[in-house]
Amino acid sequence: MNKVTHPTFRSLPIALIALVAQSVLPLMSYAADTRTVKIASASTKNVPAWSKAIKVPYRSWIPVEKPHQVLLCVHGLGFSGESFSEFGRSMAGHGFAVYALDVRGFGQWMTNRKDDRINFEACMSDVEEALRSLRKSYPGLPVFLVGESMGGGIALQATSRNPGLVDGLICSVPSSDRYAKLSSELIVGTRYLMNRNKQIDITAEVLNKTTSSQKLKKQWSKEASNRMKLSPKELKQFTDFMKGNDDAAALVDKTPCLMLAGFKDKLVKPEGTIDLFNELSTPDKLLMVVGDGEHLLLEENQLSLQLDQLVTVWIKNESSSKHRGITAHP
Amino acid sequence: MNSKRLLIVSVSVAISSAMSTLTELPVQCKHWTVEQRQAKLMQDVNAGQKSGALTEKESRKLRKNLANVARKKARMKSRTTGNLNTKDDSELQSSIDKTSTKIKNEKVELPRQLPGK
Numbered sequence: 001m002n003k004v005t006h007p008t009f010r011s012l013p014i015a016l017i018a019l020v021a022q023s024v025l026p027l028m029s030y031a032a033d034t035r036t037v038k039i040a041s042a043s044t045k046n047v048p049a050w051s052k053a054i055k056v057p058y059r060s061w062i063p064v065e066k067p068h069q070v071l072l073c074v075h076g077l078g079f080s081g082e083s084f085s086e087f088g089r090s091m092a093g094h095g096f097a098v099y100a101l102d103v104r105g106f107g108q109w110m111t112n113r114k115d116d117r118i119n120f121e122a123c124m125s126d127v128e129e130a131l132r133s134l135r136k137s138y139p140g141l142p143v144f145l146v147g148e149s150m151g152g153g154i155a156l157q158a159t160s161r162n163p164g165l166v167d168g169l170i171c172s173v174p175s176s177d178r179y180a181k182l183s184s185e186l187i188v189g190t191r192y193l194m195n196r197n198k199q200i201d202i203t204a205e206v207l208n209k210t211t212s213s214q215k216l217k218k219q220w221s222k223e224a225s226n227r228m229k230l231s232p233k234e235l236k237q238f239t240d241f242m243k244g245n246d247d248a249a250a251l252v253d254k255t256p257c258l259m260l261a262g263f264k265d266k267l268v269k270p271e272g273t274i275d276l277f278n279e280l281s282t283p284d285k286l287l288m289v290v291g292d293g294e295h296l297l298l299e300e301n302q303l304s305l306q307l308d309q310l311v312t313v314w315i316k317n318e319s320s321s322k323h324r325g326i327t328a329h330p
Numbered sequence: 331m332n333s334k335r336l337l338i339v340s341v342s343v344a345i346s347s348a349m350s351t352l353t354e355l356p357v358q359c360k361h362w363t364v365e366q367r368q369a370k371l372m373q374d375v376n377a378g379q380k381s382g383a384l385t386e387k388e389s390r391k392l393r394k395n396l397a398n399v400a401r402k403k404a405r406m407k408s409r410t411t412g413n414l415n416t417k418d419d420s421e422l423q424s425s426i427d428k429t430s431t432k433i434k435n436e437k438v439e440l441p442r443q444l445p446g447k
Contacts, residue, residue: 121379121386160372161372164369244390244393246397248397250401251393251396251397253368253403253404281401
């Protein structure tokens, strides 16, 4: 199987056409494209981002054979679409076309001064545009939205707003119910009052609680595409945005949903994810709590073989189900 | 003279039969289900936010209202066998009416907030 990675800034519709064309060609290895293409200005201050032609940075992993399902992945806070590399390769190996976009303020957006800060509303438009582009490029194929942590929240809210564009949702630890939430909010609140734009290093807060492995912590903190310094203003935006997940879950009433949580998660309480699962209105839902799973289950090479198989089977079953979104039973 | 009378009679018969057909026609109005209305209102909120007619805060509040309707519907469905009875349906329709009115009001209020107006 050949896979293609495209860590470039390009307009998704144009790039999709190029990718489909490339996937037909017999590629011998990864095409690690390091070109730097300027992003078209998508100002997010005075005019709504959606009124402009949105250029979304993304990566993709496409199987050589024609895919039967398409996955669009959204990463967690501090990471980028790059964090889905292993997941993307593995899923492409199962025959899925996988795309991972960068959330505003992260990944390739960091190189653009206009969009190097978090902007959730613009991000929601990016996801919507990406979903539309994927549906256009792969007519008739079911499109699944995959998100982890903050990305899980984004995926959940995007599905609640655009249920017609999402055929299935995979949401890993989307809850805002964190451990030591009050103390971290107090710190952010104090810093916000002092200087809301002065960046705070969240490496200790995020990485120490995300994994117990020292090796992984070092590796993630050194990764250039990761961003572990955020302003109090951005962190407040993040907290406010994640609070909307409960309502979003209630609004998902037809889309099939697979929700994941790590039992050993030290950042987000698994109970929070279970509460969100209960909030989901759709009867076609499945909750999986991974016994030895920490905060990340899909990103940064944390996908276990067991979870890999579960996700694959779930996607394939939902795609062929006659009762998709109505019942999880056959 | 006879042919004139015949024409008048036939025209009047035609008019009366047409009138009776019209009065017998059932009123063709589209019935919107709860699901259809929920989907339409979400689209309205999304479109309102995109066009700038609704602020982010207003949109969030309206989505919260829609979420409350969805919660109410889920509770009702769990009480029964997954289907809504007539009473539940009308209760949900009335909740949706309120949300719909709120959306309209929020959109209408916007011009007053524009600078220079």
